Amino acid sequence: MHRWVVGNFTVDRIQELVTGGAYPSRLFVDYDPELYRKFPELNDFAALDENGREPSGVYHSWLLRNGNDRIIIDTGSGNGKQRSDPDSAGFGMLATRYLEHLAECGVQPEQVTHVVNTHLHVDHCGWNTTLREAAWVPTFPNATYYFGQKEYDSWLPGGELFETQPDGHEVIADSVKPVVDSGQVLFVSEDDYVVPGLKVIAAPGHSVGHIALLLESIGEFALFTGDVMHRPAQIYDPNLNTRFCQDPETARNTRRKVLDMAVYHKALVFPAHFPWPHAGRVNLVDGRFTYTPEEPQ
Numbered sequence: 001m002h003r004w005v006v007g008n009f010t011v012d013r014i015q016e017l018v019t020g021g022a023y024p025s026r027l028f029v030d031y032d033p034e035l036y037r038k039f040p041e042l043n044d045f046a047a048l049d050e051n052g053r054e055p056s057g058v059y060h061s062w063l064l065r066n067g068n069d070r071i072i073i074d075t076g077s078g079n080g081k082q083r084s085d086p087d088s089a090g091f092g093m094l095a096t097r098y099l100e101h102l103a104e105c106g107v108q109p110e111q112v113t114h115v116v117n118t119h120l121h122v123d124h125c126g127w128n129t130t131l132r133e134a135a136w137v138p139t140f141p142n143a144t145y146y147f148g149q150k151e152y153d154s155w156l157p158g159g160e161l162f163e164t165q166p167d168g169h170e171v172i173a174d175s176v177k178p179v180v181d182s183g184q185v186l187f188v189s190e191d192d193y194v195v196p197g198l199k200v201i202a203a204p205g206h207s208v209g210h211i212a213l214l215l216e217s218i219g220e221f222a223l224f225t226g227d228v229m230h231r232p233a234q235i236y237d238p239n240l241n242t243r244f245c246q247d248p249e250t251a252r253n254t255r256r257k258v259l260d261m262a263v264y265h266k267a268l269v270f271p272a273h274f275p276w277p278h279a280g281r282v283n284l285v286d287g288r289f290t291y292t293p294e295e296p297q
Helices: 034-038 040-045 086-091 098-104 149-154 160-164 168-181 248-264
Strands: 003-006 009-019 057-064 069-074 114-116 129-132 133-140 144-148 186-189 193-195 198-202 212-217 222-227 268-271 280-285 288-293
Touching: 003 149, 003 222, 003 268, 009 098, 034 040, 040 288, 069 193, 069 198, 098 149, 114 193, 129 168, 144 149, 144 198, 149 160, 149 186, 212 248, 222 248, 248 280
Parallel strands: 069 114, 114 144, 144 186, 222 268
Antiparallel strands: 003 009, 009 057, 057 069, 129 133, 193 198, 198 212, 212 222, 280 288
């Protein structure tokens, strides 16, 4: 169990999946190995496998608790879902222990009160639903699900991504539409609150309507950044985009905005894919952003 404390909130990491082959040269556009020579500490953040060789891709959710609230931020890829697009095939027909990991934190699906998807890509909303009696139904039957309004609209017929990202159609059909049809979705925009202290931040670029979340509790702050950044290298070079960023220039501007916010609030940062220890703090040293990992408490 990996747990951090932010004010009155606890934050647990719920692991879904670890994959191999996450080499920087594959992930990043305009990758330059000189960055890793210039900042050798980045090699310590490389998520190498147990043999110290192949970098891993890390996929998880964040579970926030405060009082009776049980909040999940992003829901991974889900089990048993058909993924036809070659780029998404690795997320298809999974059989992970995600719900068991949630239970190990003392939470059953029926106890979850809020689910927030930072965006609607294949690896961020899959556990929104599970298959029961040949139908996809909400995994968290008593939760309110929070989608960015602009993000959701972009995937509908006539939306910006409906034609350009057809691989998303399966995801919307099995992981998004069922919770909309169940009446459990609340659409949010910048400065809306999920619960008191947990505010929505517009963070577009990786996807059209991507959101982040700023948590404030008794003077302490945390930022849940989704896919604003995938690896610490993007802190040292905020211009560095992944090949999955849909609007490259907006993604760069958003990354700088979020990093500035992290420094200003001295926030503990919880990205969606960072390697162990998966969270940390952003610092500004001689005009450049740096990163200090922070292990669970």
